[in-house]
Amino acid sequence: MIGRWRKGKQGDGGEAAGRIVIEGQAKASGGRGRSRIVMTMAVFFCLYGAIAGRLAFLGMQELEEGGPGPSRVTASRPDIVDRNGEVLATDINTASLYAEPRRIVDADEALEKLLTVLPDLNVEQTYNRLKSDAGFIWLRRQLSPRQQQAIMQLGIPGVGFRTEKRRFYPGGPTAAHIVGLVNVDNKGIAGMEKYVDDQGLADLQATGLAIPKDLEPVRLSIDLRVQHIVRDELERAMERYRAIGGGAVVLSARTGEVLAMASLPDYDPNHPFNAHEKDRLNRMSAGVYEMGSTFKGFTLAMALDAGTANLNSRFDATRPIQIARHTIRDFHGKGRVLTVPEVFIYSSNIGTARMAETVSVEHHRAFFRKIGLLDRMVTELPEVARPTEPSEWKRIHQITISFGHGVATTPLQTAMSAAAMLNGGFLIQPTFLPRDVKQAMASATPVIREKTSDMMRYLFRLNVEKGSGRRAEVPGYFVGGKTGTAEKVVNGRYSNDKRFNAFLAGFPVNDPEYIVLVVLDEPKPEKPGMSATSGLNTAPVVGNIIRRSAALLGVKPDFGHESGALLVSSQ
Template identity: 75%
Template sequence: MMKLWRKRLSKAEASTASIVVDGARKATGGRTKNRVVMTMTVFFGIYATITGRLIYLGMLQPDESGGPATRVTASRPDIVDRNGEVLATDIKTLSLFAEPRRIVDADEVIEKLSTVLPDIDVEQTYKRLKSGAGFVWLKRQLSPRQQADIMQLGLPGIGFRTEKRRFYPGGPTAAHILGLTNIDNQGIAGMEKYIDDQGLADLQASGLADAKDLRPVRLSIDLRVQHIVRDEVAKALDKYQAIAAGAVVLNVKTGEVLAMASVPDFDPNNPYNALDKDHLNRMSAGVYEMGSTIKSFTTAMALDSGKVTLNSTFDATRPITIGRQTIRDFHGKGRVLSVPEVFIYSSNIGSAREADVVGIEGHREFLKRIGLLDRLQTELPEVARPTEPKVWKKVHSITISFGHGMSTTPLQTAVGAAALMNGGYLMNPTFLPRTEQDAMASAKQVVNTKTSQDMRYLYLLNAEKGSGKRAEVPGYRVGGKTGTAEKVVNGRYASNVRFNAFLAAFPMDDPQYVVLSIVDEPKPEKPGMPATAGLNAAPVVANIIRRSASFLGVKPEFGHESEATVASSYD
């Protein structure tokens, strides 16, 4: 009985043990299954995240990847001429950057980069690569060939980003007008700087300078005329072996600058020499004694005073001595001269006597009224301030009457002459389009209409019978005034070192344009020849007018003789 009970108990225990083991197996299997499911879910989540990120990065534009967003160069509006021709525009360029934290061997990187970029600064680049920073620039504005060669090096931690760079299709053609941008596409000179100062810099700083929202900036410049002007002054620089040359074409009715060039200049696409002192924009940023071109204003002043007429005469028989200075004529006639003769013979003595009629205070007041003594107001930032004696004395008035002792810019001289040609209205020059109505709304009358008519007559007379004969262009009735100024060398005027200018207007029956040329320190065209303005600056003006008149809308007239008639007292 006892054995039977023990046997039954043994079977019961075995059955119970089997149930316990089976339950344990089921419990363990459930937990394992849950772990597997959880693990698979985590892995699927990780891979889904990675896949999504790769897809996102793959869809990004090139200029939105690599480097911080603050490094993106801002867009600039196109600059176009008055006819819509592009003068400046943005193009995409590639720049090289590094992530120093990912650089394993800085020496290897520099060694390999030097094979493609031999001009790279090794010491500076090494410091950048060892800085541990997240982002550093290595080289801005690479060529496509350089990018391709660097990519083949297979360097980890090295990348490229697309930036914007300013491109000037005309190269140096309008360099001094357009100006420059820096490496970050910000305007630093010329009209580029003017555009930034008008609000573009603020838009760029706030990230709102989006290319699609920026309208082109239209200038008053005519690219065709600009090309001609730059070409002619460059030829003059070589032909007369001068240190500089320049010219400007100005609309006398609106004050618009149609063209302006100064050489030597620079290529804004590669402005390595832009800051050289010899590459100064002499037309607006240089001040000079303008020589006998100033006699235009002396004669206009005398006529406008009402004390002098075209029939007035001045004694030029003998030189004028004042203090230690003796005033002589270059080609003196040794007799009494009429006002037209004073002008066409460019008499220093006659001009001095014209100034004496007005007086010292009246003389300075007139030059200030016509804008020759104040800093010119225009869009171009590079504008110099004229110089004058601190205290005007009689000797200053006399010498300034024929262009010595006061310095102003060539552009200002052209602007003042425009007022003498357009009926007497002085208007600030502009490099932006402007209508005649808008110009007259802000213009100031500085001489009366009769004075303007008389000056037109004298300009035409001088071109036909005086020193401006070489500026004649058949069919266009050009008038003008020469200016040959001796330059100061070691504190004294040197007779063989000159600054020459020719100030012209056309067509003289109703002047539309003023053209001023300068040639700085010209040499004689041939041995034994003089190097006066009539022989070098005047032909530059003639060539500009001959080539550009049709573009300016001036039609030639050959159907009638229209020589200026000399006033009665001239005989």
């Protein structure tokens, strides 16, 4: 080609041939150039398209200056339902009020108008924010539809609304301490709401993957019908006995499921303005108390299981026990030798202390730890307190702890340990999620012999038939139980007129299905001249709960069993 070009320079024919060669080269190089340009343009279009898309996305979010991201604000949460599918918590749409200060024409006029609908706005703070150079500020989160409509009619430039998610609790305070609550950004901060976040929901929300249609409802073990009964009976008892607080739980002895649990005073999670007040804590799992004579059942089980006593054993309760500067007496002493069943039904401090001393101090402490009374309980609820005990147990500690003074534990784990005494000897950590017997037994720990559990069932039943628990009797449901009246510690000393009362029950005790525990904090005598012991107040509350809820729990009345059969099988 080069040769032909040189040759062609001397005439017109050569010039034509030269043009042909040059045009051929130009076309080839031009085609490659256009391809490069097209590729370069495509890359830039993709790059700028991605940037534009991201800017559009961010622009739609209307981020609050210095505030949380939108995914956090409007993040969806799964419904929480009871074991029967009844809704305990759900998301609803609500409007929140915002302003764009740069678009506010007259801050004074805007504030004056807003105060006609929202009179509780902080005037000085709101005015300064409206006068600022911020692009976006929140004025009020989660308005009512009436407030939204009223503000819209004001027609204030630079003010608008944004749809957000708000948590709604149809039952109000009915199950407040179990379900928990969320903050203004719809994040779980207490109860099972917080548990759900801790299981990974918070991470899904942060990545924007918490899509409502993909969030399956979280089903709890709670039966809302029984929950209502428990709270209702507890509320009545607090009013009747003028107690400063109270709590109750219904626990499955076979699975560890919590069917109902209430603590009063409580709060309405839809309007939780008082949720953080001291007396609103969940007494059942977040409060620790000396549980009084309910501990006697655990002490008797310890001696019976160790073989240092049996139902025919006798213990001298003739005289008080003197130890150091302390005197251990019985509340209603018989002044004689007592059998083991008598120690239990007469709630003898002296007899119980004598039984405790049949084992070593070390054995006593190890047994209480084994049955779950001394360690922090394991369950889904975040609000769980750690029990307290002496750093070193001595003989005086062994004696007082045997009848419920010197160790403070949560009422819920007291119910858990009682279930192990009655269900055949298996310690099952409580759960607020559905669980069947097979699943429960897979993680259960055997803590006492089955024969020991048989004897404890007999003693519990005997106490309701003939002892301090008679007011808990419900014909046909074979209730067994133990009273507990503990003097409260005030200014480092036990008070004579301030008590923490409890009644711990199982039913039907011949084949226990449920544990019921009721506690009242500082109950007063119902009438002048009466006492305020647990047999007179917490025992009848337990009876009322069982009477109203047994059928709902699927327990059929049975009038064919006698305590004598239990006694024979226990010996």
